[in-house]
Amino acid sequence: MKKNILALIALALPVLAQADDINVADLGVKPGGDKACTELIQKAIDRCSETGGGQVYLPGGIYTVGALCLKDGVELHLSKGTVLQGSTNHPEDYKAGRGIVVAYKVKHCAVTGMGMIDGRGWHENFQRYGNNQGNRPHAIYFEDCEDVTVKDVRIRNAAWWTLRLFRCDGVRIDNLDIYSHSIVNNDGIDVDARNVIISNCRIDSDDDGICLKSDDRDFMPENITVTNCIIASNCNPIKLGTSSHCGFRNVTISNCVIHKPSESNVWNWSKEYREIEPGTLTGLSGIAVEAVDGGTIENLHFSNISMSGVMTPIFVCLNKRTGIAGSLRNVVFSGITAKAHGIIPCLISGIPEKKIEGITLRDIIVEHIGKGTAEDAAHVLGESEKGYPENRMYGFTNPACGLYVRHASNVTIDNFQVTLKNPDARPVMVMNDVNGIYVEKVKDILPVPSTQTLIRLIDCQDFMFENVGNYNCSAQLKVEGEKSKNIKTSLPL
CATH class of the missing domain: 2.160.20 (Pectate Lyase C-like)
Structure with a gap:
């Protein structure tokens, strides 16, 4: 009798979210070409956060994206050989945020891996802007975030400042390789954080x-x-x-x-x-x-x-x-x-x-x-x-x-x-x-x-x-x- 009561109580309790690592290939994301796959990768990030957080894994290949918005508890992992290539359709593909990888009021997020983020700042759609003009996308942009990690990533050709932290608290940046000479305002790491x-x-x-x-x-x-x-x-x-x-x-x-x-x-x-x-x-x-x-x-x-x-x-x-x-x-x-x-x-x-x-x-x-x-x-x-x-x-x-x-x-x-x-x-x-x-x-x-x-x-x-x-x-x-x-x-x- 006691076992039956405990079973009924267990059924009545809400199901707690469990951490869920996701390989974007399992959601049908395919690298290659200049067609943006922002929506599918964003769905992987959203699902990962909703189920308790974990790693969103991008296997090797070139992925063209606009703004990807990290969520609580999500680590975006770019494996070796992966290139996250910024869309040149600006500003349309960056309405969700001011960068290729962005986070707003997010806790416990990360960008890791030996892959690359390429902002393609040399493209004519960015080059048409002069010094301090155009609100161009950063490679990575975090605003009002807590417990942030960026580790091991290579970043090339940002269309604006490369990595921008604004009003963040608790940041660890380690072993980045940044090369950015494609356009004006190509700062490396800009820190407005504590x-x-x-x-x-x-x-x-x-x-x-x-x-x-x-x-x-x-x-x-x-x-x-x-x-x-x-x-x-x-x-x-x-x-x-x-x-x-x-x-x-x-x-x-x-x-x-x-x-x-x-x-x-x-x-x-x-x-x-x-x-x-x-x-x-x-x-x-x-x-x-x-x-x-x-x-x-x-x-x-x-x-x-x-x-x-x-x-x-x-x-x-x-x-x-x-x-x-x-x-x-x-x-x-x-x-x-x-x-x-x-x-x-x-x-x-x-x-x-x-x-x-x-x-x-x-x-x-x-x-x-x-x-x-x-x-x-x-x-x-x-x-x-x-x-x-x-x-x-x-x-x-x-x-x-x-x-x-x-x-x-x-x-x-x-x-x-x-x-x-x-x-x-x-x-x-x-x-x-x-x-x-x-x-x-x-x-x-x-x-x-x-x-x-x-x-x-x-x-x-x-x-x-x-x-x-x-x-x-x-x-x-x-x-x-x-x-x-x-x-x-x-x-x-």
Whole structure:
């Protein structure tokens, strides 16, 4: 009797959904051709989620799709030999979302496998759009999602930014291979998310490589780690900004290699910048931190990064292009080595009304082409409080050959070495309107004796210089400006 009652109770209970892996071939999806099979693959994703989640498996072959929308609990697995090819019927085939693989307000989703996503950004239906135009599809786009994984996938020829995360929480990106040079706005990975780990990725892109963005004033991208990546870009391989409305907090980027891009179909920097030979492939700034939209940027650490194929190894700016001055504080650069093109050195600049607070540069070794003139050394760098933030925003020359710092406080420099391949008439370092400076171990390595000054101070206060070594400069320190005071050093002034 008891067994019969238990059986009746069991029949009355709802059937719980069970995880269900699906091979799309079992639903009649066939690879090949340019006919979109979006609907059938989407049915597999929907069914998988409805039955408790699992893996939707695409066997080898070429599949043409518009926007595929991931759902809760679904892993889209692209097996080796699989190509998920974006439809060129734009915008009709992307009405469901802003990418080839998209997710909106989804939990526990993933894109994995050794297959490829090809955005076909070279197609005329995308090429007709100019810079920042057309609302073209990303390769992968996640918005308001939680617990996201993207792993092992190769991505080629995105028609817009390649992988875009917007207001997501809990993201793991690992072992991606991104090559995207087919069109303007070909960023590699754009992160507007929190609690993010990016590791072991290879990125070669026309626009920024790994770029943190902050588009929502009410959402703070924070707790972000990037490590063990190889990055090449015609713009900025590592960048925080340009969009910085809320800001960024608690970011660590380490153990990365930056090198020159493989090609450039959009930019020809040798036509704009001095001392860059025609045909040279190079990015702009190796590491760029840009606080320009009123947000708060704090607690950043960049370490153990080797770079070549860039112009300006480190670029940090704070301005108010939207009319609001935000804040930028507590930034550490350590263990950075760079070989740079052009004549714009490491550049850090706030604005007169808002200083950058707390900058540390430790164990920095940079090589520059040199060739700065006496006119360059005398050049007064203009302000650019509402300019677009890039290394050329203050002009195409700089009065320093190694490091320029302006409108900052609490600056520590420990072991900064500058090698010049040609003579340069500019000081190694120039500091303008900087308070609270501690400098130890600055060295210039020149091909011939130079008459330049090692460090030039303009309206600076509370300066300490220790452990002076042997240098090529005829003048170790030059102090200018009525506001300069409390200069402590054993060097002759």
